[in-house]
Amino acid sequence: MRIGSLADAAGTTPRTVRHYHRLGLLSEPRRLSNGYREYTIDDVVRLMRIRWLAECGMPLGAIAAVLDGKATDEPDVVGDLRALLAGIETEQTALAHKHSRLSALLDDAVERRALTALPRDVAATFGSLLDAADERDRPALIRERDLLEVMAISGRVPAAFFETMSAALGDHDLRRKYLVLLRRFGALEGRSVAESEHDIDALADELVSVLDVESFAQAPESAALGSDSTGLLDIEDIVPDAAQRAVVLRTTTRLLDGAHPAGTSQ
Structure with missing residues (x-):
């Protein structure tokens, strides 16, 4: 049997057969007087076993140990199989x-809804707000929506936070208050932290009163948005203005302090 026939029988290619020869998985057969390799049914059996184990996901190095008659409970083989299964389970979860x-x-x-990482209720609420907003409020609302989408994509914010946002913005009185707070937030741009200390502190307190401390109880303290970075972005990248950044940091710190009082654990 020539190499092409062997490859066809095992559902592979002559190039793969030669690769297995180089790795030592498949022994070189005897050569005829004309120089051609001559394969036998034993080679077909071994090649098909190699292909079967490879298609199961077993590394080629582990296949050699199995086929060469070593015990299948050998630590390396067992470890390889467990690692492969763990990898497949991780992939299944991701898929x-x-x-x-x-x-x-x-x-x-x-x-025909906008494609966004925001929860549908939050995206719909912001869509309605933008449709009804005055021109002076639109830039702040768009930036707020985009910031929330970054937070959603980062995966560092509990789902309950977005539920709270949706509920707050769905309430007429809270929505009006929130828009006023956004205007005050926008008015801080360009001002120094020192000269805006009172406004920053007051705004952070009022934002805490609008948002729900309990929604932050689901977030581990290590995932705090009030830390100096969120995923691969620094807080300076997300909120470049120093005074506005101080509001964000203080608000999230107070929310998390309320959700995770000192001395408590998750």
Whole structure:
């Protein structure tokens, strides 16, 4: 049997067969007087076993140990198999998550909604706010929406926070208050932290009163938005203005302090 016939029988290619020869997985067969390799049914069996184990995901180095008659409970083989299974389970979890997100995106696309990482209720609420907003409020609302989307994509914010945002913005009185706070937040731009200390502190307190401390109880303290970085972005990148950044830091710190009082653990 020539190498092409052997490869066809095992559903592979002559190049792969030669690769297995180089790795020592498949022994070189005897050569005929004309120089051609002559394979036998034993080579077919071994090659098909190699292909079967490789398609199961077993590393080629582990395949050699299994096929050469070493015990299959050998620590390296068992470790390889466990690692492969753990990797597949991780991939399955990631794929299920991607499937869920893509399904949601498909629903939004079919319904002609904006494609965004924000929860649907929050995105819809901001859409309504922007449709009804005065021109003076639109830039602040757009920036707020975009910042919330960054937070959603980072995965560092509990879902309950966005539920709270949606509920707050869905309440007429709270929505009006929130818009006023956004205007005050925008008015801080360009001012120094020192000269705005009173306004920064007051604004942080009022934002805490609008948001829900309990929604932050689901976030580990290590994931605090009030820390100096959020994922791969520094807080300076997200909120470049120093006075506005001070508001964000103080607000999130107070929310987290309320959710995780000193001396408590998750």
